[in-house]
Each structure stands twice: as structure tokens, then as C-alpha cells.
Amino acid sequence: MGIKILFVDDEPKVLEAMQRMLRSMRKEWETAFALSGQEALEILGRESFDVVVSDMRMPGMDGTQLLAEVKKRYPDIVRIVLSGQSDKEMVLKSVQPAHQYLAKPCDAETLKSTINRACTLRDLFTDNALRLVVSQLDSLPSLPDLYAQIMKELQSEYSSIRKIGEIISKDIGMTAKVLQLVNSAFFGHIRHVSSPAQAAELLGLETIKTLVLSVKIFSQFDRFNLPNFSVKGLWDHSMATGVFSRTIAIREKQTQEVIDDAFMAGVLHDAGKLILAANFARQYREVIETTQQRHLPLWQAENQVFGVTHAKVGAYLFSLWGLPYSIVEAIAFHHDPSAAPQKEFGPLTAVHAANYLEHHRRQGDADKGEAVDSAYLTAIGMVDQLGFWEEKCSKAIKEEEDDN
Numbered sequence: 001m002g003i004k005i006l007f008v009d010d011e012p013k014v015l016e017a018m019q020r021m022l023r024s025m026r027k028e029w030e031t032a033f034a035l036s037g038q039e040a041l042e043i044l045g046r047e048s049f050d051v052v053v054s055d056m057r058m059p060g061m062d063g064t065q066l067l068a069e070v071k072k073r074y075p076d077i078v079r080i081v082l083s084g085q086s087d088k089e090m091v092l093k094s095v096q097p098a099h100q101y102l103a104k105p106c107d108a109e110t111l112k113s114t115i116n117r118a119c120t121l122r123d124l125f126t127d128n129a130l131r132l133v134v135s136q137l138d139s140l141p142s143l144p145d146l147y148a149q150i151m152k153e154l155q156s157e158y159s160s161i162r163k164i165g166e167i168i169s170k171d172i173g174m175t176a177k178v179l180q181l182v183n184s185a186f187f188g189h190i191r192h193v194s195s196p197a198q199a200a201e202l203l204g205l206e207t208i209k210t211l212v213l214s215v216k217i218f219s220q221f222d223r224f225n226l227p228n229f230s231v232k233g234l235w236d237h238s239m240a241t242g243v244f245s246r247t248i249a250i251r252e253k254q255t256q257e258v259i260d261d262a263f264m265a266g267v268l269h270d271a272g273k274l275i276l277a278a279n280f281a282r283q284y285r286e287v288i289e290t291t292q293q294r295h296l297p298l299w300q301a302e303n304q305v306f307g308v309t310h311a312k313v314g315a316y317l318f319s320l321w322g323l324p325y326s327i328v329e330a331i332a333f334h335h336d337p338s339a340a341p342q343k344e345f346g347p348l349t350a351v352h353a354a355n356y357l358e359h360h361r362r363q364g365d366a367d368k369g370e371a372v373d374s375a376y377l378t379a380i381g382m383v384d385q386l387g388f389w390e391e392k393c394s395k396a397i398k399e400e401e402d403d404n
């Protein structure tokens with residue numbers, strides 16, 4: 001496939017070390033090196049690249065400026081920061097134009113997995129316009145009342161990270177953003193983040209304050225007008241799918257890591273709908289009309305209109321943002337798990353079943369056409385479990401609702 005990567009650093013020694021380190025990747029990667037932002041832009045003007053990895057502190061044009069320029073001129077290039085820990089202030093500023101953040105020194109393994117992860121789903125998109133939109137997104141909109149709540153909490157003299165974590169956990173956009181940050185090598189890179197609340201805690205109160213109040217990493221909905229598409233409905237469905245998915249993973253005695261990933265993938269599984277509805281309102285209306293007239297599941301109507309589904313759109317954004325692969329995979333294949341390479345129980349299984357069960361318990365749901373992939377459940381020996389899962393899930397959601 002050949003991924004083309006441009007490395008930018010003002011220190012020749014850093015670039016030489018990088019070149020040596022990447023020798024083993026010669027067959028898969030084509031690399032180029034630039035000693036300044038200016039030189040990088042010249043090279044990008046001559047040839048096309050898939051990925052830019054840039055240092056932050058450079059004389060003349062710094063990394064933030066370079067990445068912002070790359071984002072503007074070549075939006076679908078994957079933008080990665082590679083920076084020293086002492087440049088924290090600068091990295092915070094680059095949070096918007098960059099997809100991912102690596103810390104110096106960076107070993108070959110981390111670099112390889114970061115770049116490969118970011119590029120896994122790029123070829124899925126035949127529609128260029130859509131790919132451009134997704135690679136330019138730096139946030140997913142939040143529900144206005146949750147947005148107001150977090151602003152109020154952060155501006156308060158007595159803001160508490162626990163409360164902030166709680167608010168973030170209720171919102172799809174905020175959850176996605178903190179997971180992006182905390183999964184990056186620069187901001188933490190611990191192997192396993194258990195929840196959006198824990199992600200907030202790991203980032204720390206001060207960092208979150210800077211990111212939300214000055215860098216403005218969260219955004220809120222401009223009201224968009226779509227008949228039969230309820231944003232609030234999407235939120236409720238997503239949160240409930242998270243709970244269902246966690247319940248199923250617990251019932252199947254999975255490891256804590258699978259249980260946590262199943263929960264977060266459940267919360268994020270339909271984020272692609274937000275992206276499509278918010279950025280392509282006119283076409284999305286067509287999708288909804290097709291769904292109703294022809295009684296198709298929403299994702300099949302999307303496929304007809306966009307050539308791709310909300311599942312793949314969401315998964316593509318989250319792979320660019322460096323979320324763990326098991327979460328990205330669960331989102332990408334939540335309607336058609338048979339198509340996934342993974343053939344044993346995992347977050348994908350949990351999210352697929354949870355999504356099906358959740359849509360079907362909902363009265364008047366627009367997405368009634370969702371079906372269960374029995375061939376898949378049979379292949380992994382789980383087809384008889386669906387009834388038990390359903391029982392457990394209704395209990396779990398009742399408990400959750402009683403708590404709130």
C-alpha cells in the first residue's frame with residue numbers, strides 16, 4: 001500500500017536518527033525529511049503525502065503554524081505532533097490542528113503503530129468530500145446543556161475533576177475528545193483507560209481547563225434542522241448502548257479491559273451520524289426519507305447516498321484520533337460484524353448485540369430496521385446468548401434509570 005510520510009524537525013540529528021530507526025519500514029513506507037516548516041510546505045507543494053510528523057519548537061514557522069497550514073491546504077493528510085515534554089504549552093496550542101501527539105524520544109514501535117492505526121481506514125472512502133470533512137474535524141458537537149454545565153464547572157473557583165469527569169461521561173463529543181488526548185503518547189499513553197471520567201482525571205484539572213477554556217477543544221451544536229432526527233434521541237440511545245454493551249461483556253466474563261472498551265465503543269458507536277447530519281444536512285434528510293419510504297435500516301440508506309455508512313465515518317475519525325483499535329473496530333462493524341476480521345467475542349460482539357437490543361426496545365425508533373447478524377453470532381458460538389443478554393440489559397438499564 002505504501003504510506004508516504006514527511007518528517008519535519010529543525011535538528012538534522014533528530015531526522016538522521018529517525019531515518020536510521022525507520023530503515024526496517026522501507027518496504028511499507030516512503031519517507032521524506034524537512035528541516036523547517038517552510039521547506040515542508042515546499043515539499044508538500046511538489047508531491048502528495050499521507051502523513052506529516054512535525055516537531056513543535058522550530059525557528060520561523062513553528063509546528064502549530066505548520067500543521068494549521070497543512071490542515072488548510074491539504075486537509076486529508078494525517079497530522080502528528082512529535083514533541084519534547086518541555087514543550088507542553090506549545091503542544092496544548094497544537095491540539096486543534098493535530099490528529100495525534102507523540103512524545104520525544106519516540107521508539108520505532110510507537111511510531112509504527114501510531115501511523116499504521118491512523119491510516120487503517122483511509123482507503124474505505126471513495127467519496128473524497130466526506131473524507132476531507134472527517135479529517136478536518138477537531139471536535140464533535142456537544143449537547144448545549146452539557147456544554148453549559150462543563151463551562152460553568154470549569155469557571156467555578158471550586159471546580160472538581162470528579163464532577164467534570166461526570167459531565168464528560170454524559171456527552172459523546174467530550175468523551176471522544178478526552179479519549180483522543182489520553183490515548184496519545186504525549187498526554188499519557190497508558191495502555192488502558194477505563195472510562196471518560198478516568199481519562200479526565202489523567203489529563204488533570206489544569207490541562208482540561210486550558211484545553212476547554214482557551215484552546216476550546218469542545219464545541220456545541222448549532223441547532224440543525226432535520227425532520228425525524230432527534231439529537232437527544234441519539235444521545236439516549238448511545239448512552240444506553242454503552243450500558244448494554246458493558247452488561248453483555250460482564251455477563252460473558254470478559255476481562256476488565258474488554259468490558260471498558262465495550263462500554264466506550266457503545267457510547268461512541270453512532271458518532272458518525274452526528275458527523276453526517278451536522279455536515280451534510282441536505283443529503284442526510286434524503287437518507288432519512290429513503291429509510292422511511294423503503295423501510296431500510298438507516299445505514300443502508302446512508303450507503304446509497306454517501307457510499308459509506310455512519311459506522312465507517314465514525315470509525316475513520318476515531319482511527320485518525322488514535323483511539324484503541326478494538327474500539328475503532330467495534331464501531332466500524334457494529335451493523336455487520338461478519339465483515340470484521342475478528343472472530344471471537346470482543347467489544348464488537350457486545351456493541352453489535354447492544355445496538356440491536358437497544359434499538360428494538362425503543363418505541364418509535366427511526367432505526368427499527370436494525371437486524372441481528374445471526375451468522376456471526378452462530379460462528380462465534382453465541383447465538384443462544386441473545387435472550388440472556390436481553391434480560392440482563394433491561395435489568396441494567398432500569399437500575400441506571402433509577403439511579404438518575
Ligand SMILES: [Fe+2]
Binds near residue numbers: 269270299310335355
Ligand atoms: Fe449504528
Ligand SMILES: [Fe+2]
Binds near residue numbers: 241270
Ligand atoms: Fe445505534
